[in-house]
Amino acid sequence: xxxxxxxxxxxxxxxxxxxxxxxxxxxxxAVLQQQVDELKERVAKxxxxxxxxxxxxxxxxxxxxxxAAPVLPSEPVSPIGAGTAASSAKVFNPDxxxxxxxxxxAGKNPVAPSKAFEMxxxxxxxxxxxxxxxxxDFFLSFGESGVDLEEGFIxxxxxxxxxxxxxxxxxxxxxxxxxxxxxxxxxxxxxxVTTNLVGGEEGISDAGxxxxxxxxxxxxxxxxxxxxxxxxxxxxxxxxxxxxxSYVGHFRAYHxxxxxxNIDAGVSYARGQSFFADDPSTLVGIDATYxxxxxxxxxxxxxxxxxxxxxxxxxQPLGTATGSGFYVSGDYQxxxxxxxxxxxxxxxxxxxxxxxxxxxxxxxTFWPSEFSQVRGQYRRTVYAGDQVANELLFQLQFSIGAHGxxxx
Amino acid sequence: MRKxxxxxxxxxxxxxxxxxxxxxxxxITTTSDLASIAQEVGGDRITVxxxxxxxxxxxxxxxxxxxxxxxxxxxxxxxxxxxxxxxxLPPLIQQSRNAKIQVGADGYIDASAGAxxxxxxxxxxxxxxxxxxxxxxxxxxxxPENGKTIAHQLAQxxxxxxxxxxxxxxxxxxxxxxxxxxxxKRWMAGMAPFKGAKVVTYHRSFPNFADRFGLDxxxxxxxxxxxxxxxxHTLDLITEMKRQNVKVVMVEPYFDLKTPNSVGQAxxxxxxxxxxxxxxxxxxxxxxxxxxxxxxxxxxxxRKAGAK
Numbered sequence: 082x083x084x085x086x087x088x089x090x091x092x093x094x095x096x097x098x099x100x101x102x103x104x105x106x107x108x109x110x111a112v113l114q115q116q117v118d119e120l121k122e123r124v125a126k127x128x129x130x131x132x133x134x135x136x137x138x139x140x141x142x143x144x145x146x147x148x149a150a151p152v153l154p155s156e157p158v159s160p161i162g163a164g165t166a167a168s169s170a171k172v173f174n175p176d177x178x179x180x181x182x183x184x185x186x187a188g189k190n191p192v193a194p195s196k197a198f199e200m201x202x203x204x205x206x207x208x209x210x211x212x213x214x215x216x217x218d219f220f221l222s223f224g225e226s227g228v229d230l231e232e233g234f235i236x237x238x239x240x241x242x243x244x245x246x247x248x249x250x251x252x253x254x255x256x257x258x259x260x261x262x263x264x265x266x267x268x269x270x271x272x273x274v275t276t277n278l279v280g281g282e283e284g285i286s287d288a289g290x291x292x293x294x295x296x297x298x299x300x301x302x303x304x305x306x307x308x309x310x311x312x313x314x315x316x317x318x319x320x321x322x323x324x325x326x327s328y329v330g331h332f333r334a335y336h337x338x339x340x341x342x343n344i345d346a347g348v349s350y351a352r353g354q355s356f357f358a359d360d361p362s363t364l365v366g367i368d369a370t371y372x373x374x375x376x377x378x379x380x381x382x383x384x385x386x387x388x389x390x391x392x393x394x395x396x397q398p399l400g401t402a403t404g405s406g407f408y409v410s411g412d413y414q415x416x417x418x419x420x421x422x423x424x425x426x427x428x429x430x431x432x433x434x435x436x437x438x439x440x441x442x443x444x445x446t447f448w449p450s451e452f453s454q455v456r457g458q459y460r461r462t463v464y465a466g467d468q469v470a471n472e473l474l475f476q477l478q479f480s481i482g483a484h485g486x487x488x489x
Numbered sequence: 490m491r492k493x494x495x496x497x498x499x500x501x502x503x504x505x506x507x508x509x510x511x512x513x514x515x516x517i518t519t520t521s522d523l524a525s526i527a528q529e530v531g532g533d534r535i536t537v538x539x540x541x542x543x544x545x546x547x548x549x550x551x552x553x554x555x556x557x558x559x560x561x562x563x564x565x566x567x568x569x570x571x572x573x574x575x576x577x578l579p580p581l582i583q584q585s586r587n588a589k590i591q592v593g594a595d596g597y598i599d600a601s602a603g604a605x606x607x608x609x610x611x612x613x614x615x616x617x618x619x620x621x622x623x624x625x626x627x628x629x630x631x632x633p634e635n636g637k638t639i640a641h642q643l644a645q646x647x648x649x650x651x652x653x654x655x656x657x658x659x660x661x662x663x664x665x666x667x668x669x670x671x672x673x674k675r676w677m678a679g680m681a682p683f684k685g686a687k688v689v690t691y692h693r694s695f696p697n698f699a700d701r702f703g704l705d706x707x708x709x710x711x712x713x714x715x716x717x718x719x720x721x722h723t724l725d726l727i728t729e730m731k732r733q734n735v736k737v738v739m740v741e742p743y744f745d746l747k748t749p750n751s752v753g754q755a756x757x758x759x760x761x762x763x764x765x766x767x768x769x770x771x772x773x774x775x776x777x778x779x780x781x782x783x784x785x786x787x788x789x790x791x792r793k794a795g796a797k
Contacts, residue, residue, distance in 0.1 A: 210591075210592065210593070213594070238586070300555070302555050302557065304554070337555050343555075381745060450715065451576075484576065486579055489552045
């Protein structure tokens with residue numbers, strides 16, 4: 082039926098489209114033949130179009146392509162999803178994953194007691210490309226007492242000049258530990274220096290804008306990052322006026338020593354209004370990471386040694402003073418799924434820089450698969466004033482959903 | 490003065506930013522096999538480098554920042570796809586600051602499009618099955634016919650980016666296809682006497698290879714993809730291998746040989762370290778010699794097993 086209609090339409094179209102001058106020449110058989118050929122061609126095209134229409138569900142008229150969209154490469158479309166019942170809306174769902182972090186603590190801690198069992202964090206992540214120019218990453222952190230946007234930012238991935246720009250709420254590029262989500266840490270807790278000087282679990286994490294640029298010199302990877310935040314970061318900075326912004330700068334250099342070993346070093350700077358007094362507080366940090374992983378045996382053996390030293394200069398009851406803290410840690414993988422680690426900690430406390438806590442940990446981690454992890458950690462802390470805590474931490478982490486990137 | 494400074498700063502900026510004229514295409518591939526095929530097709534009109542080494546497990550490559558530098562300068566990124574690189578490539582692409590190679594852009598080539606893919610899971614897929622690839626087995630390059638498909642796709646991509654060199658790319662593509670077709674005759678002839686030979690592999694790296702060359706894979710040393718061997722599974726495997734009289738265990742060079750060796754001892758099977766990629770051992774310098782090496786290793790072992 083449709084074909085008949087189309088053919089009729091075509092005939093009418095053909096009749097009208099033939100200019101009067103051509104109609105006079107139409108007596109010539111050659112011209113007639115040419116017209117017939119043309120019409121045949123058009124009918125064939127229409128028939129093909131019709132067949133395509135009948136094969137699939139009737140689609141609405143295709144939306145005009147955005148002018149700036151890149152031209153699609155003329156590659157064969159992969160058959161993925163062709164046979165599935167996924168609706169087209171689902172195709173654009175972001176990559177989703179949920180990571181659970183269950184923590185049990187046994188032992189006595191007179192200064193910072195922990196709960197016996199705690200579903201410490203449940204992190205839900207949503208990640209996808211926004212358009213050809215940017216991608217978005219959201220990490221919602223469900224604690225025991227509420228939901229928090231751990232990070233939520235847009236990254237402009239296609240800017241010229243080697244720039245990577247992010248805007249939103251994010252963990253600041255201050256050192257190493259501050260940038261890491263809790264579930265990728267090599268320990269069940271965060272080091273004392275993070276807890277005492279850099280805001281604890283949340284660290285420096287705020288709403289703002291980040292600009293990072295690569296400055297490669299030879300084969301050396303160097304990256305400079307500058308960030309401006311609102312100035313509110315729990316237990317680090319507090320913004321009392323709109324102009325109380327906080328600033329973070331980070332410089333990172335990375336070098337492959339051999340194909341099996343590399344060194345990663347950085348210098349960080351952060352400045353904002355102190356959270357407990359209306360005066361500026363400045364943090365400076367240096368970090369170094371050494372990694373060893375023999376390529377051919379990479380799934381069985383590796384070692385990561387890392388250290389961060391952080392200075393915090395801020396208001397104290399008797400004027401401005403500087404405190405410091407550091408950690409040194411090493412993690413050795415001795416089998417495909419087993420890691421042993423140790424860490425030494427020492428740090429002054431931001432509110433009272435004359436108090437210094439010290440501690441040490443030993444841990445054993447087992448990965449049943451890439452998607453779950455069991456960790457035991459013995460932690461001894463000697464708090465200022467010689468109060469001693471001996472604790473055993475037991476951590477179980479498990480993830481479902483999209484396959485995330487392996488931490489590096 | 491200020492204006493002059495601004496101009497100077499802009500000049501420095503431009504000087505540091507890589508500018509690409511119509512010179513050689515800078516191609517980065519995730520694996521050495523793709524690099525070898527790209528080299529065959531691109532010849533001296535491209536430079537090509539692989540991120541992963543042939544003796545490295547391609548599922549577990551570290552996302553080193555030095556790779557970001559390579560990706561930043563790339564005109565073309567060729568990936569194996571089918572989620573093989575999912576654990577390490579996405580963050581590298583995101584940080585590459587290179588609009589050309591973002592997923593969906595002109596310079597991002599998924600080599601698996603058009604290739605024959607096996608083991609696409611049917612029905613429900615869950616992680617209870619181990620680290621399965623929902624889009625099928627990503628080790629498809631081990632079928633030389635897929636190698637030709639990849640080469641064809643690369644020639645198209647190269648020609649699109651360097652239309653002036655199209656004829657050269659097409660010529661090199663034809664030469665490569667002929668070379669593979671010729672070699673395939675030799676490989677098929679070598680394998681013909683062992684059609685249907687039963688083998689065991691460590692990981693599911695060889696389904697396309699087995700399919701092309703007539704091997705029957707009856708079991709795996711891994712109980713599930715990505716899960717290391719368990720004692721019970723190893724015992725079951727030994728029983729099954731004895732029952733079916735399996736005489737060859739194929740192990741990728743990045744896996745531990747302890748379990749395969751004990752399986753070999755218990756069953757009398759030969760344990761072969763069989764590289765699935767170019768550069769897996771130093772004799773394997775390109776895509777053709779990969780098959781030459783693997784097929785020689787395999788036919789020697791099967792011949793010996795038959796002679797016993």
